[in-house]
Amino acid sequence: MRRTTEFLFDQDTRLDPEGEGAFSAQITDLWNTAAGSPNGGYLMALCVRALSNGPAHPDPLVASAFFLRPASPGAARIRTETVRAGRRTRTGEARMRQDGKEIVRVVATFADFDRTEGRTLCLDPMPVLRPPEELIDPLAGFDLPGITVADRVEYRTGQPPGWLLGRPGGDPSMTFWMRFTDGREPDLLSLPFLADAACPVIMELGELPSATVELTLHLRARPAPGWLACRVNTRHVSGGFHEEDCDIWDSRGSLVAQSRQLAMLHGAG
Numbered sequence: 380m381r382r383t384t385e386f387l388f389d390q391d392t393r394l395d396p397e398g399e400g401a402f403s404a405q406i407t408d409l410w411n412t413a414a415g416s417p418n419g420g421y422l423m424a425l426c427v428r429a430l431s432n433g434p435a436h437p438d439p440l441v442a443s444a445f446f447l448r449p450a451s452p453g454a455a456r457i458r459t460e461t462v463r464a465g466r467r468t469r470t471g472e473a474r475m476r477q478d479g480k481e482i483v484r485v486v487a488t489f490a491d492f493d494r495t496e497g498r499t500l501c502l503d504p505m506p507v508l509r510p511p512e513e514l515i516d517p518l519a520g521f522d523l524p525g526i527t528v529a530d531r532v533e534y535r536t537g538q539p540p541g542w543l544l545g546r547p548g549g550d551p552s553m554t555f556w557m558r559f560t561d562g563r564e565p566d567l568l569s570l571p572f573l574a575d576a577a578c579p580v581i582m583e584l585g586e587l588p589s590a591t592v593e594l595t596l597h598l599r600a601r602p603a604p605g606w607l608a609c610r611v612n613t614r615h616v617s618g619g620f621h622e623e624d625c626d627i628w629d630s631r632g633s634l635v636a637q638s639r640q641l642a643m644l645h646g647a648g
Contacts, residue, residue: 420575605630
C-alpha cells in the first residue's frame with residue numbers, strides 16, 4: 380500500500396526557504412530529551428538538511444555541530460553559506476537561531492557517493508547481535524514522561540541496561556538494534572539524529588544524562604533499509620566531561636556512520 384502521509388521525521392525537519400541561503404524551521408516537542416529540550420541530533424539534522432540544498436555534492440560526508448544554547452520548541456531560523464565548493468567535495472556552515480540568539484552551529488562537508496573512488500577496508504566488524512525478533516524492547520513497560528524522543532525510535536537488546544532497572548552496571552557501553560518506530564527507513568539525512576538517539580551510556584556509571592557540547596559525525600555510505608546495528612561506548616571521563624562514540628551498521632552489515640560527541644556531566648561546571 381502506498382503511503383499518503385509524510386513520516387514524522389520528515390514533517391519535523393521540513394524547511395521553508397527564505398532566499399539567500401536562509402531557511403525557517405519549526406522545532407517541535409516530539410523529540411525532547413530528559414532535559415526537556417529537543418535532542419541535539421534532531422537539531423543537527425535540521426542544519427544538515429539546510430546545507431544539503433547547496434549545488435552538487437548531495438551526500439553529507441562529515442558534519443560537526445557545536446551546541447551553544449538549549450533549543451526550545453518553536454520557530455527557528457537557519458542561515459547557511461558555502462565555504463568552498465571543489466571538484467570532489469563542498470563545505471558549508473549553518474547557524475541556527477531562536478529569539479535572536481544562536482543555538483547551534485554546524486560545519487559540514489558533502490560529496491557524491493555515486494562518484495567516490497578508492498580503497499575500502501573495514502578492520503572493525505559489526506557487533507555480533509541476534510536477529511531483532513529474538514531480542515527484547517528494553518523500554519517496554521517503562522514510563523519515561525516527557526522524554527518524547529524515546530517514542531520516535533525503537534530498540535532491541537539482549538537485556539535492559541542496568542541503570543533502567545536502578546542498578547547501573549559500571550560498563551558504559553551497549554550494542555543494540557535501532558530503527559524509527561513509524562517505519563521510516565534510515566538515510567543520510569536522518570543519521571545525524573539516529574547517531575544521537577540512544578540514552579547516554581554514561582548512565583551505567585550512575586550518572587544522569589549529560590549535555591552534548593559538540594558532536595561530529597562521519598557518514599560512510601547510504602544505509603540500506605531495515606534495522607541499524609549500533610555500538611556505543613564511553614572510555615574516558617575527565618574533569619566532568621566525557622566522550623561517547625557510536626558506530627552504526629546497516630542491515631547489509633555495511634558501516635554507514637561513526638560519531639563522537641563531547642558531553643558535560645550533569646552538575647559539572
